[in-house]
Amino acid sequence: MKLKRFFSFLLFATVITAFTACDEDEDTSVPVDVTLNFTAPSDTITSFTWAEGKATFTDLNRGKEYELDLSQSSVITLSSGLYNITVEGAIASTSGEILCNVRSTKDNVQISAPSTSIALELSIYTPSNSLILKEIYVTGTANDKGTSSLYDKYFVIYNNSSETVYADGVALLESTFGTTEKYQYNDNPQPMTTTFTAAAIYVIPGNGTEHPLAPGEQLVLADQGYDFTQTKADAIDLSIADFEWYDETEKGMDPDIAEVPNLDKWYSYSATIWMPNNQANRAYAIARMGVSKDEFLANYYKEYHYTATNGKEMTKKGYDVPVAWVLDAVNLGNTGFERIATPAVLDRSYATTGIAGTDKTRFGRSFIRKVASSTGSYTVYQDTDDSANDFTFTTPSLKK
Ligand SMILES: [Ca+2]
Ligand SMILES: [Ca+2]
Numbered sequence: 062m063k064l065k066r067f068f069s070f071l072l073f074a075t076v077i078t079a080f081t082a083c084d085e086d087e088d089t090s091v092p093v094d095v096t097l098n099f100t101a102p103s104d105t106i107t108s109f110t111w112a113e114g115k116a117t118f119t120d121l122n123r124g125k126e127y128e129l130d131l132s133q134s135s136v137i138t139l140s141s142g143l144y145n146i147t148v149e150g151a152i153a154s155t156s157g158e159i160l161c162n163v164r165s166t167k168d169n170v171q172i173s174a175p176s177t178s179i180a181l182e183l184s185i186y187t188p189s190n191s192l193i194l195k196e197i198y199v200t201g202t203a204n205d206k207g208t209s210s211l212y213d214k215y216f217v218i219y220n221n222s223s224e225t226v227y228a229d230g231v232a233l234l235e236s237t238f239g240t241t242e243k244y245q246y247n248d249n250p251q252p253m254t255t256t257f258t259a260a261a262i263y264v265i266p267g268n269g270t271e272h273p274l275a276p277g278e279q280l281v282l283a284d285q286g287y288d289f290t291q292t293k294a295d296a297i298d299l300s301i302a303d304f305e306w307y308d309e310t311e312k313g314m315d316p317d318i319a320e321v322p323n324l325d326k327w328y329s330y331s332a333t334i335w336m337p338n339n340q341a342n343r344a345y346a347i348a349r350m351g352v353s354k355d356e357f358l359a360n361y362y363k364e365y366h367y368t369a370t371n372g373k374e375m376t377k378k379g380y381d382v383p384v385a386w387v388l389d390a391v392n393l394g395n396t397g398f399e400r401i402a403t404p405a406v407l408d409r410s411y412a413t414t415g416i417a418g419t420d421k422t423r424f425g426r427s428f429i430r431k432v433a434s435s436t437g438s439y440t441v442y443q444d445t446d447d448s449a450n451d452f453t454f455t456t457p458s459l460k461k
């Protein structure tokens with residue numbers, strides 16, 4: 062019986078071949094259910110889910126590409142044939158905590174009817190960090206009395222790669238939660254474990270090619286693009302800033318310096334002006350926003366629920382920025398440190414002032430990334446996603 066069926070199949074196949082030999086455009090492929098089976102990149106990961114991931118199938122005979130969203134399914138229906146497969150994404154624990162970025166490739170895979178199961182070994186990788194936060198000056202220069210600080214705060218975004226990178230559409234973010242807070246978080250997954258939770262979002266404007274940064278070039282993002290040495294001799298001249306974050310208020314609390322272009326304000330938790338926390342107890346990030354402003358504001362808003370230390374049920378508002386969009390993230394802290402405010406895949410430690418949050422000697426000191434190498438044509442800064450190691454807390458680079 063089996064043999065008979067085999068022969069009739071052979072006969073059928075011969076007829077088809079003979080027929081298609083006359084007509085090369087005829088496609089003999091049949092639909093095949095393809096299942097991907099993944100091996101975790103480490104023995105310590107016993108089970109995982111896809112936080113985000115994409116498998117790309119390149120049909121080598123027909124030159125077509127097919128994509129599968131791994132966060133939705135690991136099964137796809139393709140035409141039989143020969144394929145190259147690439148996989149890239151981030152995996153998470155069953156509770157949703159992002160573990161690592163992974164990828165895998167397999168070439169010349171035969172996909173044949175009735176179904177094909179493909180084993181893929183995942184390996185961990187760190188996406189190349191092109192743009193980095195080179196410097197974070199959130200403490201500000203002390204005022205005359207030394208009781209608080211001026212508005213001469215700034216961030217430096219630097220091209221740490223060997224290629225020209227465009228800064229258009231890159232956002233500066235401040236975390237919703239602090240690194241000196243520890244609450245009972247009542248959401249699942251826990252906030253800060255799967256996304257960068259942002260409470261301030263200011264985006265570099267541009268059409269995509271307006272702000273090229275050659276290797277080693279940088280942009281200064283300032284609170285106010287003003288020469289603060291006019292106010293106090295040891296302050297920073299930020300009239301050289303490339304952008305300023307401007308908050309329009311009825312009372313004009315934030316000056317709009319005409320010569321310095323404004324960042325595009327997407328969101329700030331503050332009803333008035335955004336001041337980066339000068340006790341250094343937040344995380345900061347730069348991210349290439351993956352969707353338009355309207356789409357982001359409509360779809361990425363989040364309310365986070367937690368129980369405060371006094372037992373009160375609390376809600377914080379913010380926006381969930383996907384890990385895949387984040388180019389660089391840095392946790393800052395002081396001696397009151399409790400927890401990092403980012404997924405560990407972005408930054409597994411924190412850069413510290415080494416003193417109490419309210420210690421007035423923090424003013425006038427800046428978080429600056431260590432140099433990894435300065436032997437080439439431009440300086441490469443150290444970015445091991447381990448901010449305790451990667452940063453020093455010292456004199457601002459823009460101080461004259
Ligand atoms: Ca401002
Ligand atoms: Ca301005």
Ligand SMILES: [Ca+2]
Pocket residue numbers: 190388389390407444445446
């Ligand atoms: Ca980094």
